[in-house]
Amino acid sequence: MRYVLRRLGFYLLAAWASLTMNFVIPRLAPGDPATAMFARFEGRISPEALVALKTAFGFTDAPWHVQYFTYLKHLLTGDFGLSYAYYPSPVTEVIGTGLLWTLGLAGCAVIISFAVGTMLGVLAAWNRGGWLDSALAPALAFLGAFPYFWLAMLALYLFGFGLGWFPLRHAYSHDVEPGATLTFIADVGRHAVLPAASIVVATLGGWMLSMRNTMVAVLGTDTLRLAHAKGLPPRQVMLRYAARNALLPNVTGFGMALGFVLSGSLLTEIVFSYPGTGYLLILAVRNQDYPLMQGLFLVITLAVLAANFAVDLLCLWLDPRTRAHA
Amino acid sequence: MRETLRRLLRQRKAAVGGTLLLGFLLVALVGPWFVMDPTELMGQPHQPPSSAHWFGTTGQGQDVLAQTVVGARETLAIGFAVGALVTLVGALVGITAGYLGRRVDDALTLTTNIFLVIPGLPLAIVLGAYLPSGPFRMVVVLTFAGWAWNARVFRAEALALRGRDFVAAAVVAGESHARIITRELLPNMASLVASSFIGNTLYAVGAQVGLEFLGLGDVGAVTWGTNLYWAGNDAALLTRSWWIFVPTGICIALVGFSLTLLSSAIDELTNPSLRAPPKAPKAAVMRAVATPAQEAAAPGALLSVRDLCIEYMTQAGPSRVVDQVSLDIAPGEVFGLAGESGSGKSTLGYALLRLLPSSAAITQGSIVFDGTDVTALSPEALRAFRWSRVSMVFQSAMSALNPVLTLGEQFHDTLAAHGGASRASSYARGRELLAMVGLKPELVNAWPHQLSGGMRQRVGIALALALEPRLVVMDEPTTALDVVVQKELLQRVLELKERLGFAVLFITHDLPLLLALSDRVGILQAGKLVEVDTAQRLRTDARHPYTRLLLSSFPHLGATDTQAPTPDVLEQAASALKPPLAALPGGRR
Amino acid sequence: MSPPLLEASRLNRSFPVGGFLSHARRKVLTDVSFSLERGEILALVGESGSGKSTLARLLARLDTPDSGDILLSGENVLAREGRSASLAYRGRVQMVFQDPFASLNPVHTVAYHLERSLVRHGRARGVELTRKVHALLESVGLTPAEQLAKRYPHELSGGQRQRVAVARALAVEPDVIIADEPTSMLDVSTRRGVLQLLKGLTRERGIGILFITHDLASARHLADRVLVLYAGSVVETGRTSDVLQAPRHPYTRLLLSAVPDGADFLRTPLPARVATAPPPPLGCAFAPRCPHADVRCHEALPPFHLPAAEHHVRCHLESSKGVPDDAAVSS
Numbered sequence A: 001m002r003y004v005l006r007r008l009g010f011y012l013l014a015a016w017a018s019l020t021m022n023f024v025i026p027r028l029a030p031g032d033p034a035t036a037m038f039a040r041f042e043g044r045i046s047p048e049a050l051v052a053l054k055t056a057f058g059f060t061d062a063p064w065h066v067q068y069f070t071y072l073k074h075l076l077t078g079d080f081g082l083s084y085a086y087y088p089s090p091v092t093e094v095i096g097t098g099l100l101w102t103l104g105l106a107g108c109a110v111i112i113s114f115a116v117g118t119m120l121g122v123l124a125a126w127n128r129g130g131w132l133d134s135a136l137a138p139a140l141a142f143l144g145a146f147p148y149f150w151l152a153m154l155a156l157y158l159f160g161f162g163l164g165w166f167p168l169r170h171a172y173s174h175d176v177e178p179g180a181t182l183t184f185i186a187d188v189g190r191h192a193v194l195p196a197a198s199i200v201v202a203t204l205g206g207w208m209l210s211m212r213n214t215m216v217a218v219l220g221t222d223t224l225r226l227a228h229a230k231g232l233p234p235r236q237v238m239l240r241y242a243a244r245n246a247l248l249p250n251v252t253g254f255g256m257a258l259g260f261v262l263s264g265s266l267l268t269e270i271v272f273s274y275p276g277t278g279y280l281l282i283l284a285v286r287n288q289d290y291p292l293m294q295g296l297f298l299v300i301t302l303a304v305l306a307a308n309f310a311v312d313l314l315c316l317w318l319d320p321r322t323r324a325h326a
Numbered sequence B: 001m002r003e004t005l006r007r008l009l010r011q012r013k014a015a016v017g018g019t020l021l022l023g024f025l026l027v028a029l030v031g032p033w034f035v036m037d038p039t040e041l042m043g044q045p046h047q048p049p050s051s052a053h054w055f056g057t058t059g060q061g062q063d064v065l066a067q068t069v070v071g072a073r074e075t076l077a078i079g080f081a082v083g084a085l086v087t088l089v090g091a092l093v094g095i096t097a098g099y100l101g102r103r104v105d106d107a108l109t110l111t112t113n114i115f116l117v118i119p120g121l122p123l124a125i126v127l128g129a130y131l132p133s134g135p136f137r138m139v140v141v142l143t144f145a146g147w148a149w150n151a152r153v154f155r156a157e158a159l160a161l162r163g164r165d166f167v168a169a170a171v172v173a174g175e176s177h178a179r180i181i182t183r184e185l186l187p188n189m190a191s192l193v194a195s196s197f198i199g200n201t202l203y204a205v206g207a208q209v210g211l212e213f214l215g216l217g218d219v220g221a222v223t224w225g226t227n228l229y230w231a232g233n234d235a236a237l238l239t240r241s242w243w244i245f246v247p248t249g250i251c252i253a254l255v256g257f258s259l260t261l262l263s264s265a266i267d268e269l270t271n272p273s274l275r276a277p278p279k280a281p282k283a284a285v286m287r288a289v290a291t292p293a294q295e296a297a298a299p300g301a302l303l304s305v306r307d308l309c310i311e312y313m314t315q316a317g318p319s320r321v322v323d324q325v326s327l328d329i330a331p332g333e334v335f336g337l338a339g340e341s342g343s344g345k346s347t348l349g350y351a352l353l354r355l356l357p358s359s360a361a362i363t364q365g366s367i368v369f370d371g372t373d374v375t376a377l378s379p380e381a382l383r384a385f386r387w388s389r390v391s392m393v394f395q396s397a398m399s400a401l402n403p404v405l406t407l408g409e410q411f412h413d414t415l416a417a418h419g420g421a422s423r424a425s426s427y428a429r430g431r432e433l434l435a436m437v438g439l440k441p442e443l444v445n446a447w448p449h450q451l452s453g454g455m456r457q458r459v460g461i462a463l464a465l466a467l468e469p470r471l472v473v474m475d476e477p478t479t480a481l482d483v484v485v486q487k488e489l490l491q492r493v494l495e496l497k498e499r500l501g502f503a504v505l506f507i508t509h510d511l512p513l514l515l516a517l518s519d520r521v522g523i524l525q526a527g528k529l530v531e532v533d534t535a536q537r538l539r540t541d542a543r544h545p546y547t548r549l550l551l552s553s554f555p556h557l558g559a560t561d562t563q564a565p566t567p568d569v570l571e572q573a574a575s576a577l578k579p580p581l582a583a584l585p586g587g588r589r
Numbered sequence C: 001m002s003p004p005l006l007e008a009s010r011l012n013r014s015f016p017v018g019g020f021l022s023h024a025r026r027k028v029l030t031d032v033s034f035s036l037e038r039g040e041i042l043a044l045v046g047e048s049g050s051g052k053s054t055l056a057r058l059l060a061r062l063d064t065p066d067s068g069d070i071l072l073s074g075e076n077v078l079a080r081e082g083r084s085a086s087l088a089y090r091g092r093v094q095m096v097f098q099d100p101f102a103s104l105n106p107v108h109t110v111a112y113h114l115e116r117s118l119v120r121h122g123r124a125r126g127v128e129l130t131r132k133v134h135a136l137l138e139s140v141g142l143t144p145a146e147q148l149a150k151r152y153p154h155e156l157s158g159g160q161r162q163r164v165a166v167a168r169a170l171a172v173e174p175d176v177i178i179a180d181e182p183t184s185m186l187d188v189s190t191r192r193g194v195l196q197l198l199k200g201l202t203r204e205r206g207i208g209i210l211f212i213t214h215d216l217a218s219a220r221h222l223a224d225r226v227l228v229l230y231a232g233s234v235v236e237t238g239r240t241s242d243v244l245q246a247p248r249h250p251y252t253r254l255l256l257s258a259v260p261d262g263a264d265f266l267r268t269p270l271p272a273r274v275a276t277a278p279p280p281p282l283g284c285a286f287a288p289r290c291p292h293a294d295v296r297c298h299e300a301l302p303p304f305h306l307p308a309a310e311h312h313v314r315c316h317l318e319s320s321k322g323v324p325d326d327a328a329v330s331s
């Protein structure tokens, strides 16, 4: 329990740090981006509304610490300001559904990729020098060198535009009514295949290689020698003794890499016009919609922090040694 | 250093990666003078590759080849700049934290960890949105979003190095902090710096391309990322103009791949275990003409080893580490095997269970256990043979027990693998065995990390006795233990041996211990068994000079031997006794 | 009477255990005092975890005690210098580490290691440097010196490395050498050479050596006096012949009976009980394992008792006299 609380404390601290960065960056930037940012609203909203917006963001003449607390207070009440691109929708509303799509797509892709990659890594290390190790691993490493979004473009080009097997854009067809119906779920699935597959292909090699390397290290330990000496069946040695122990450092690595993979998948969304946060992000960048941009940064960060916490809990469950200190 | 470089170049991965990368650097450097102006509208938009435009034209009508070549310049320049900067910042933060420790470390590590969990791209976007555009912005943004990973790696390395005695030795010698960091720590980090730099450049190229694709770069500049940005904007997909985005993507991937190859080459250099193991040496032909194994075995012996040779395949060719060893162990006997480190004791022990690593092989000789030729067992028969007939106790049960399974599970796996015991019966047997070695039966539900070193070693013995084997190989089971714990444990082993009647092959370098423990003792020197005799006779009249040297090397508690030979005599004796290495039959060592 | 060369007085050291906010500390050394004379070898023996290396680090000033004093030729160095040691102290007290594979920097040559010590302490410079390096190597028995000086640590055997480590300590011409298990990582056939080297140093140069070991047999051969540490406290100290031939403390007896020596060492029972309880907070730390423990031992810390000249024993049994014959160990 102590361990869990410590980790939770750490993530709260990290969340606070990102909130603060969000506050500090616009104020430290050269020029006067804050003014520029609000200048874009001028003409579109009434001066009173503009003042209200500035206050909401804490851009007042008050000393910075007062501004800071105003800012924190607004965030805590869930007020991220108004989006410029989707004026006058509040940022929270714009982000809301986008986040769900992102988590669904990236989450599934990342978990599939990690699971498959890890399994391949186990097999590659177990059969050192076999075809999996000497042919598939380098091939996947080469695929992993392409930017995610470029693979997405290629996939869309080949299987969407070229062969017409998959839909070209969005998360579901316009003529399907969203709901918990089978047709809708099937439609969402069909739309998700290409983006998810391109993320999986881009990341698979990385997971495979890192699992293979930890596994190779584990294979050289006395634990494995003892397992063989005991005459255990090879499959059991591979899974219960080698893979189980190699999994631990790899899951920790998985947590670390989450933010990175999520960043890549945001770009993939853009290629497919997938209505997730990545797509919103580019809208925000192109329209210089600062409130939306900052809101997205916070929301994505919080999602990654939560995922990291989940990974910590997973490690706890996997490793009796951490459990003992918990 | 030069030696390291030479070895690096000899590697195929490094050679391919290096050549590829150099090629791209060359293109980036001189290529722009040989192609058209990449921004000029040179022809019709969306033209497929032709003789006028080898890579076709963009949606505006610019030459794609020119854009690809010119794009390499800024992309790679920024990539390497960020790579260097991130390495520098990361190393600075990491080494400071790792070396200074305490409060400084706490603070820096916390900061690093926070930056690590904050996703890089959104952070880069927020930061980038507020900075004036230009290549400088890209460098700042990417460094800010990417330094943390490196700081973590460097901290871990600095921490590990700081704990090494040579740093403490430098402190004791009176060296200053600055000098310790620059002359003691940094030179040891050379390969880490190199591989970090490569890894960071890889990150920088990827992240830069991503940000530019989003439109966060300078959309007027020509870089690989902006090329893709414009490809997306100009509807390259809709118009089926694959040539606009494919060349750039392939270039990015090739650069990335070359960097990956280089870094994995460096990894393999510093961590040889990642390299593919060398193939084991072939068994000598004479094996086929040797007398049938069973005939050679001494009558009445439990184990008969005859003319056993074991070779490791090393970089310099095969090396023989066990050389024509013959020995017999009678049922219920304690046979001690003594020898200095590297003499091949463990290798011999592993061979009895055919547990040699894949780079080693039995090239000659036979091992006959109770009528079974161990060297000829099929994989399935070998699996059944192991542990039920011969089991083993390892030097460090600490690292031999599986850390993620309870003791009960490890007993169960063992028993179930040799004849389908139910979980309940395995646990019951586990309790019984634990009690037998003097541990509480409840520990069957404990994890290995909850036990002390001595307790773990007892578990190792309990596990070895689980199937009531007739021979237990013990490879330095007490070397890591204190003398008091060692004596407790050995007394228990002897007591169990009396009760259960198994034979023991006890391996250690501690000759006095072995003489007290064993019925017979064999002395191994550089892979050869130089003398075998009863413990009683070895103690009083050993014949081989090496045995006598070993015996005289151990000081006694008794008052009889204060007149020890002087060190020079000892050393001369030692060097005279070591056989010339190259003279060993079977190859070099 | 001149003060001892090196004297430690009531040294205490504890380390924080548990996480970030916890104040728990584990006591590793409790009131350790001893003195070391010029030209003397003092052996420090005890099981692993008894605090031997911690004590060595305190004396080498790699670590600072929570309380207590270190006196060098009668001068209280901690009071004068505080946390970081002066170059003058480093010039007089040197250390040889346990693992010669770790105590030499793999990227530097043998000569570099020695030159740095010489230069840093102004013992040689310029052309003299090389000559001095070679002389040092020869004095520790590494010949031919010219050739060995150019080697890197990985090109040396374990015994050779340990000799380089000793040479480095000698380079500063110290008065005290702290040797932390200098032979435990070496092969048996090279051990004795290193031990003889250390012994020679005390005879020829009058250096005082604190020899840390878990091997009582080599302590017997090398040391003039022995100090037995148990759970961070000194339990017995005295002349080697007194302590090892006529041990008074139950723990020293236990330790001696476990030394693998003689044909029947495995047949004699260990004079100890299986510990069933943790050590009492106030009494004797050895009480849970001691076969002679009684109520006193669980309630009060035993005082030091002097059964013979220079022989100190910390045991209630001793202070109230009467060593039971059955527990005496003959060896």
Ligand SMILES: Nc1ncnc2c1ncn2[C@@H]1O[C@H](COP(=O)(O)OP(=O)(O)OP(=O)(O)O)[C@@H](O)[C@H]1O
Pocket: B312, B313, B314, B321, B339, B340, B341, B342, B343, B344, B345, B346, B347, B348, B357, B359, B509
């Ligand atoms: N994987 C390997 N590849 C090449 N040589 C090896 C390998 N493992 C061991 N050797 C060599 O084989 C020889 C014998 O090794 P072994 O481990 O059997 O020695 P040992 O007597 O058990 O030593 P120690 O007392 O240090 O345990 C040594 O020279 C060693 O360097």
Ligand code: SF4
Pocket: C249, C250, C251, C284, C285, C286, C287, C288, C290, C291, C292, C293, C294, C297, C302, C314, C315, C316, C317, C318
């Ligand atoms: S004081 Fe008591 S418990 Fe401690 S050693 Fe002496 S007799 Fe044993």
Ligand SMILES: [Mg+2]
Pocket: B345, B346, B475, B476
């Ligand atoms: Mg060994």
